[in-house]
Structures are given as structure tokens and as C-alpha cells.
Amino acid sequence: MKKLGLSILFAAICISRSWAGDEPPTIESNKALIDLVQSHADYVWTLVAAALVFFMQAGFAMVETGFTRAKNAINIMMKNLMDFSLGSLVYWAIGFGLMFGATSTGWFGTSGFFLSDFEVGGDPWVLAFWMFQVVFCATAATIVSGAMAERTKFSGYLIYSAVVSAIIYPIFGSWAWGSLFKGEGWLEGLGFIDFAGSTVVHSVGGWAALAGAVVLGPRMGKYTKDGRIKPILGHNMPLAALGVFILWLGWFGFNPGSTTAANKDIAMIFVNTNLAAAAGTFLAMITSWAKFGKPEVGMSLNGALAGLVAITAGCANVTPQSAIIIGAAAGIIVVLAVLFFDKIKVDDPVGAISVHGVCGAWGTLAAGIFNIGGTSAKIIGVQLLGISACFLWVFPVAFLVFKLIDKTIGLRVSPEEEMEGLDLAEHGGNAYPDFEVSSYGGIGSAGGPGSPSAAGDPIGQFKPAQQT
Amino acid sequence: MKKLGLSILFAAICISRSWAGDEPPTIESNKALIDLVQSHADYVWTLVAAALVFFMQAGFAMVETGFTRAKNAINIMMKNLMDFSLGSLVYWAIGFGLMFGATSTGWFGTSGFFLSDFEVGGDPWVLAFWMFQVVFCATAATIVSGAMAERTKFSGYLIYSAVVSAIIYPIFGSWAWGSLFKGEGWLEGLGFIDFAGSTVVHSVGGWAALAGAVVLGPRMGKYTKDGRIKPILGHNMPLAALGVFILWLGWFGFNPGSTTAANKDIAMIFVNTNLAAAAGTFLAMITSWAKFGKPEVGMSLNGALAGLVAITAGCANVTPQSAIIIGAAAGIIVVLAVLFFDKIKVDDPVGAISVHGVCGAWGTLAAGIFNIGGTSAKIIGVQLLGISACFLWVFPVAFLVFKLIDKTIGLRVSPEEEMEGLDLAEHGGNAYPDFEVSSYGGIGSAGGPGSPSAAGDPIGQFKPAQQT
């Protein structure tokens, strides 16, 4: 199938339908071919970046499970798997069209649903662009799950995850980034700066997470009647750290990939992304050391994410020095924000609201303050408007959605199920049946290896209900 | 060494031996340079994709160990490490020549062994192409190990792994994809559609896995005399889920990288790959919910892989809508296939035969049915011929190889070793000596930290035999 030598170059050339391989080259045909080769590089870069952003799903899954208890590990894997799977399908059907479809109002798009116009014979760039955007959508969706971990009903999760991916995220996205085709979003029209989504992706996820955590209420035992806060420790710090490293890697697709073009701008974006993350990590570690007397791992890991979230808006329009300042501030802010939300009894098991909501807002403001081309009251005003618009759109709508789910099929598991763990209650298995796990009722409480079972899934973790 | 400015462009230019930097450019020299720049992009894309596919080895390792017991975790790491290491060496020596060497018969290649013709002064594209192909070969080899987990002798594993990489996989590959140099495979000549290897890679691995599972027989205690099926639970669901995320990522190299060219085709391949995986995950989850009453994690994870395997053949020649249908069907099929193989007492600890063998066949058929350019009885016929040829080549030959190993050095460990776990029996250590593991004989049964030892490996897990 694949012959050597000329065939390689030929393949590249033949892709260009505007240039016939047998005719002698002209200045104009060369120019068209150069444009084609550049566009090939744009495809490769945008799609490689999309692959890196996709991998962030694994990072979120590892962070979230690492920061929570062993008895809920399967549930967290299922949620991460499903927000991406279901999210991909609804973003294909609805979300992408709402976000990037042609718009005359600037408030939402009205074309491009089901990728229907572009499939056969259409511009393949739409497909590349969709691929890059679907992984962004999934990022916003998965942020929410962290704040709602360890107590949310799986069926309720599926519904709100679909709503976030189909409507809440795309609508705000269309204000700031739409459209791919015709028209522009009203925030974009005002000059709102959010290059890669501190607000569009992270604050959207963060404020939806806040709504979810408020509607759900705290996990059992987290806040005692006499006003004390009990720490509920995460069960696997190496996995959480691996998750953060994966997220940091993925952000090298998230931020520089947002150029959706292979050009020199990506260099500064890489450097800014890395320096902000480094400063965020270091400062969060120092802040935790000052606050608690010891350098704490959970805060340090969240510091990395805080720096990354904060630089996302301004990564293409601030200097590396500014990136360090933005990231360092985020590293301090995230520690204070986590303590604040705990003080007001908003139980966010992984710190998602602080990392994505608060630091997303900070980063968006900072993109205006440290703008490489200069700042102004107007720029700051637009940034504040965008930040506020995001909160005012996302929080109430998400709150309503969560309330609706709560009143109908239910948003929270029963106290018994929460005690038992969502893995067994919701998914019929345990994540670690070979190990002695304190939150289980003994080794292999869900039926260790070799326990008898008349039926059921021969592979996964499933144990028929009567066995457990 | 690396100077700024012009040196970068200069380096690129000087690589072109056909263009002298000091002469004024002409239309023709520009044209040659454009071709060169395009070919550079092809190298970068193909090799980045190869790196992503390589990473699938980590994914398979995590999935396989997650789905099996803690007492066999070292063994699974060793097998995954060795099928890639030994596989790379034998594919370099033998496999690549058999698969992509020049062929006059269309049944196997006869040149290119040891990369001998191409090394110095040869076309470097052969090396890039080899790199992309060796990671495919290793994928086929590692699939087999999953179905044979928890009971296979390590020395026997090394032998059959080498045979798969050197002979079984390359021979079939030459029929469908050969050659790189001169001539073409007989299946390719008939118009067989398998763009990235649903059959060539996945079914080959799956049918060899079936042969292995049949020759080995089930794990002890899996099927009781009174006809019941006992679930043997996997020991680490977060690792299994991480493995699936890694595999999904790697598939963004596997499928679009199979263009081996940086062009616009990769956009649709990315989208199709993602949508099929999403649909497979979601439908397998729904199917498990319907079958077992709860959404099950092992099935959902295998659903993702089923969707990915199924879209591999047709990723470049079906529409995104078709990709969703293909993936969704695979998500249902994989659940039914897993139950079927368990019913007929073929013990496949991770579901490899169902995922790779069955869904590989489905995907290959589907590539004919949903072919973007239209389908026909002839197309379907060729697809069915390719699917059948794969089974008829792989299953009997692999069966014979396994039988030969079984009769000579032995393919299966003793019952005592199987009980004790392959980690201790075959590799002299335990994967988790700090933890209480139910399948061990107590904490640190292999000698926890601090147990005395007169000699042996000071780093790894090795414990001298007399200590254990």
C-alpha cells in the first residue's frame, strides 16, 4: 500500500487539488502549495494539541480519585469516562452548533449541529476545529464532578453532565469565542481577552461546580454540629500527583494549541504556561508551609493547577515575568480560597471551585492588567464584565438544573449508600478487592477473589446485588 | 552548538542536498524546497504518532494489571515490557522484512531484514516507517498477553511473543499492507479495506489470544464443577481506567498516524476515532446497566476499547455519523461477546478476545458497509474474505505454536505457582510488599521491608528463594 520514495511527496502534492503534479511549477502554483503545506502544519499542530487536551481527562480522573476515598474510586472513573463520552456525543449533536454556529445576535449559534453541513465534501478544517473544541468542552464538564464527588447519584450526574456540555458551556462560549462561521459573540465584540479559556472553560466549570456543591450539601461527617471541620483524606497521593503532571502536560496543548495554527506564537505561550505553573506550585507550597507549619502535598498540587488556570486567559498576551506574577498570585489565592469555602461549609472534595472558578476569574482579570500591549480602565472593565457575565449565566442556570434533578430523579445518594461507598452502591463493585481498605467492611467486602457468584460480569468488578 | 537566527533556517535548507543555499532561488528550486518542507512535516507527524502508539504499551499494561489480581502484577509488567523489547528486536531482524520487504508473490516479503539495506546513505523514510510499524507489531503481541494472564509461564510467554512479532503478525500484515518497496499483498490487491488495522493488528492479536486461552485452559477456580462461573475481580480500577485513557490517547496516533503523511485527512480520522470510542463507552455502559442492573466499570472501559478497535479499519472512509453507529454497535457487541466466551468457558481475564478479535472483525465488516464511497456485494465479500483469512491464518498457527511450547518447555505454571501468584513464583517478589494483600499470605509475605536477606538485588523486588 505504501510505496517508498516519490510516493511520499506525491501524496502530499496530490492532496492539493489545485495543483496538478505533471505541469511545470509556476510562482502562483508554488504559492498555493506553500499555503497548503502551512495548512497541513496547522492541522497537525491543532490535532496533536487536541490529543494532549484529551489526555487531561485522565489527569482529572487521577487527581479526583487521589483526593477522595477508595470506596468511591470506581464511581469517579465512571464519571470521568462518561462526561467525555456522553459529552462528545451531545457536543457533536448540539453544543458545537450553539457555540460556533453562525450567529446574528452574538448570543448563540444556529448552525453546525451534528456536524451535518461539513461532512462529505465540506471543509475538513471544521472537523479539526471540532476535535479541538470537544476536548475543551469535556474539560469544563469534568471540573464539576470534582466538587460533587463522593455523594452524587450517577444517573443525576449523567444528566447534568449532558446539560453542561450541550448548553451551559456552549452558550457562554459563543459569547466569547463564537462563531467559526459568521458573526461574533457579544463579549468578543467588546474586546474580551480570554485566549484559551480561564473564564470560558475553567470558571464555567468552577461556577457550575459551586452550584452543584451548594445544592448537594457537604459529605456526611465533614462539618460537625459543634462547628468543627473534619478532614476527609484522599486515598492515593501518587495517583493525584500523576494526575497533576498529566494535566500540566495537557495544558501544553490547551494553551498553545488555542492558536489553532502552527506559528511562532506558541513559543511564548509554552513558556508562560510553564512559568505560571511553576510559580503557582512553589507559592502554594510556601503558603501551606506558612499556614500549617509543613509543606502540604494537596495544596502544592492544587497550586500547580491554579497557576495553569490563571495563565490560560493571558498566555498569549503577557510577558514571562508577568506569567510568573500571575501564577504566583494564583498559588497564594488557591490556598486562601480553599480555606474560605471550607469555612463557609461548601464542601468541595478536590478544591475545584477554588482552582477553576476563583483562579479562572483572577487569571482573566490579570490578562487585562498585564496585557502586553498596555492596559486601560476600559480593558479592565471588559474583563470584569466577562467574569461577571460568566458567573451570572452559569451559577443560576446550573443551580436550577441541579435543583430540578434533585426534585425529580434525585441528585444525591442515600446516607447508607454514601457510607457504603458509591462504588458498591452505584456500580456493584469495589476498586481494590485485593486490599484491606478501611472504608470497606474488611478485605474484599464486595466479594474478594474467589467468592462465589452464580452470574454477572466475568471481567470487571461487578458483583450481583444478592452477593454483597 | 546551536546558534540563533539564520542557523535554524539554514539547517533545514542544508538538509536538502538538491538545493544550494547561495544560489538565487528559482521556481524549480522553490518547488523542491516545498516538497522537502512537506516531507519534514510527514516525518514529524508519523514519528509523533509512533510515540503515541508506543505509549499504548503502558495503557495495555495498566488495563491488564488493573483487571487481574495483585499477586500477578509484576508478571504482567514484565510481559508488557518484554513483548515490546523482544518484539522490537525480532521485528527489526525478521518481522519488518517479512511484512514490508519486496514481494513477488503477495504472500510475504523477502528483503529489508535487519534494516540492512537502508542504514547508511539509504532513505531515512524507511527508518521513520519502521518506527511507526514496530509499535503496531507490539500492539498485536501485547493483546495476546491479556487473555493468557495469571497462569502463563514466563519463559513460554517470551517464546510465543517472539513468534507473534517475527512471523504470525508480519505474514498477515504483508497480505493486507505489504510492501513498502515492490509488489503488493494479495488481499490489498483485491481492495481489502483496513486502514489502520482492525483486522491486521487487532484481530490478529485477538485470534492468537483465543488460541492461547484455549490451549492454556481457564484459571483455577474460575469455572466450578457444578457449572457456576466465579468472578475473579481485578485489583485496581483506577489503574485500569488510566490504561484506557492512555489507549484512547494512543489511538490518536494509531489511526490518523496511519496516513504516514501530514495532511488534511487526519482531521476526519481524529473525529471518527473519538466519536466511535465515545459511542462504544456509552453503549457498553448502558448495556451493562440493562444486563446487570448497574452501570459496570469493567464493561464500560472495554466498551471504549471496543469502539476504538471497531473504527480502526474504516476511520478514513466512513462519515462521523457512521463512526458513531460503528462504535455504538461495538459497545453492545463487546458485552455480549464477553458473556459468550465466559459461557463456553474460554477464560479471558481482560476480555481481549472480545475487544480485539470480535470487534476487530465487526469493524472490518463495517468499513465495507459504511464505506463513504458506497458499498457493494463485492466490497463486502472482500471484507469477509479478509476477516476469514485472518482467522484461518492466525488461529491454527498460534494454536500449534502454543501446543508446541506446552509439550516442550511448558506453557502453564504449576497449580502451586498459580495459587501463590506468578510474581513470587516467576519473578521472586511481590508488587505491593507494603500493603496487606488478600491474595498474599499476609503483609509482606515475600519479605516486607526490613526482612533479612544475605544477597540478591538491592533495588527491585527480588527476594532470594530461600527467603520466601
Next chain:
Amino acid sequence: MKKLGLSILFAAICISRSWAGDEPPTIESNKALIDLVQSHADYVWTLVAAALVFFMQAGFAMVETGFTRAKNAINIMMKNLMDFSLGSLVYWAIGFGLMFGATSTGWFGTSGFFLSDFEVGGDPWVLAFWMFQVVFCATAATIVSGAMAERTKFSGYLIYSAVVSAIIYPIFGSWAWGSLFKGEGWLEGLGFIDFAGSTVVHSVGGWAALAGAVVLGPRMGKYTKDGRIKPILGHNMPLAALGVFILWLGWFGFNPGSTTAANKDIAMIFVNTNLAAAAGTFLAMITSWAKFGKPEVGMSLNGALAGLVAITAGCANVTPQSAIIIGAAAGIIVVLAVLFFDKIKVDDPVGAISVHGVCGAWGTLAAGIFNIGGTSAKIIGVQLLGISACFLWVFPVAFLVFKLIDKTIGLRVSPEEEMEGLDLAEHGGNAYPDFEVSSYGGIGSAGGPGSPSAAGDPIGQFKPAQQT
């Protein structure tokens, strides 16, 4: 924001300030545009490679924690996180200027600190290049931590990590690779071959690790008074294996990315990197089998790293056959070296000195021996000079730094803290509070889920001191 169609090509074109989109193309303008497109590919490749090398931090973290005890897992995550974070900041401030700044002496650079000259309006290539180099610097720094695991004070670690990244690594680097701007290093001037850093990165890390291990002394209980060597087993082999797979992946950025240009040379570098790793893995496995009677996992994993380290110097100037020989030898050498260092009572928990120091030296020598353009006594002499210069610079300086830290703030934790584990002593938490861990004092000894706490970090693992 992002419109379809022409806008993509337009963006690419407009980046070129030397070419005005509205004028008709000329041969010269086409030539300038071709150069621009090639340079875009160079940016993409170099930065994608940098992302892969960044991910090696996760690999090192997983290998190091897998090979050590559960009670020190948080500490190892914190060290890996901080050597990259703090290292990025000091390399930005000091290291990069010392390594790649303009040099008149050939002994160190004197410009480029704080990236100050290049930020606004400067050449963005400096930023791309910095990004690629900072991840190399972090690799050297993190190697050290492995050899000093399980007993080093965290504050002392932060200091020496900063010194390695700011001074020790950059100074040697400037001899072999400097400068980016003006002048060249004295070793480079002699023709020293170290394409991607067997000596510059790995031996630097390895010899600093040796100094650290010597100054620290062995872990408690490792060597008994009657001369026996006690194995101290690592706590998680799947994580260690995952780490090695991640490192192998990262090396596909490390070695071919060192071209810092998208060209055909990367093909052979990929192939050589892979074959050397494969041979190293296989031979280390065989060697461990011969030595211990069983194929051992720790040695096999280190064999992969040994092969990778060894091919790093010569990856661009040896044939694939030679790469196999170089890697195979490294696989044998690393097993013997690990046993040697243990015999002389240098306690290196992960084998970092053997893998990076010894195999780095071997690989650098081998790059001279197997040089594709022929070898000579002069070439070998220069290679030996470089190897020696590295040891003579790094070991004494690192030794002095460690001694200084030891005499001031202290380099080693107290025996009580070492017994208890660094996680609790230094970071106030445990990595696995849900599990029964033998090196803890019972389940959740640091306060399992639900234990009361009046204050402290609500997310991470932190437990106030009075609670533990």
C-alpha cells in the same frame, strides 16, 4: 474569533512580516515564505518534544515512588514537583544565562538571565529554545532525588535542587553545548560528541546523586553490622513500570527533539533510541535471570532506562545495529553497577547512580567508538576527557554543597522521622490513609477518614501535628 477558510492561511501568512499578502508572489517572496513554513515546523516539533520531555518528570516520580516505601510517597511527589517548579524559576533567572548566554571564555555564559533581552520584540526562538532546555535541566535535577530518597530533609532538598538547576548543571552544559548566542564551550570546541546529553544531563545528575548518597549515608537498616545487605523493597511495581513507560515515551522527545529542527534526522534517532532501550531491557532481564535465578522486575525496568541513557549521546551518529550493541551493553552494565554500589555500601534506593552516572559515561564513550563517520584515538580521547571533566566538576562541587547543607540546616532527617516516614514527619500526612500499610502503625495511623481535626487543610493530606 476564529473564522473559517482563508483566515487560517491568512494567519500563517500574516505572521511573516516580510511578506505582504496583497502583493503578487515572487520567487523571492515564495522562498521567504518557505523558510517561514519550515521554521514553523521547527517550533512545533521542538515544543512538542519539550512537552514529552516535561512528562518525564511524571515518569521519574512514578519510578522513584514505586521503588521506595509507601511511607515516603508524598515526600517523593513533593520533591519531583518542586525540583521542576523551583528549577524552572531558577533556570529562568540564572541557569539558562550561565549555560547558553554569550561566552568569550568557553567556561560559562554571561547574558540572557531572566530571559530579559528577548521578551518583547525579541526573537521568539529564544523562548522555544528555553522551553526545550528547561525540561532538560529538570531531568538532571530530578535524577539526584532518587539516590537520596527516603532520608533527605525536604528543606535541604529544596536548596540543593536549586543549586543543581542554577549552577552545577548549567556550567557543565555551557562547556559542551553553549552558547546559543556568541562563542562556544571549550569541550564543544574540541569536538566532544554528546548529542542529547548522556553526559551533559544524565552523568551530571548521576554524579551529583553519588555525592548526595555518600554524604547522606545509607538508609537505616540497609547494611547490618555483620556485613549483610538487607533489601528494602519498593511499594508499587505497576507505578514503577508506568514510570518507565512514561520515561521511554519522553525520550522520544529528549533525543530526536535535540535536533531542535523538524528534519529527516529524527527518524534514525527515534529508531536508535527505541532499539537501545529494547536491547537494554532484554539484556538486563537476562542478566538478572543469570545472577538471581529469576527474571527480576526492578533490574529489567532499570535496564530500559540504562539503554535509553546510553544511546542519548550517540543517537544521531551511530547506526541502529550499533544502538542495539550500546543498549545491550548498558543493560548488563547497569545490573553489575547496582550490585557494585551496594557492595561498597552506597545506598541508592532506585539505582540512579548506576543508570544515569555509569551508563551515561558508557554511552558517551560508545558515541565515540561507534561514530558513524569513523572513530580515532583523538575522538576517544575527547570523549574520555568530557566524561572525566563532568565527574571532576560535578562530584566535588555537589559534595561540597551537600556538606554545607548538612553542617547548616541539615541534610538528613532524624532517625525517628526516618522510621515514621517522611510523609508524616515532613508533610503531615500519609499517601494512602485508606489502606493497611505495614510501614505505618496501622490503618490510617495519620488519622484515617473521619478522624477529628479542629483545623488544617480541608483538601490534601495534611493533619495538624497534635492529631498524629
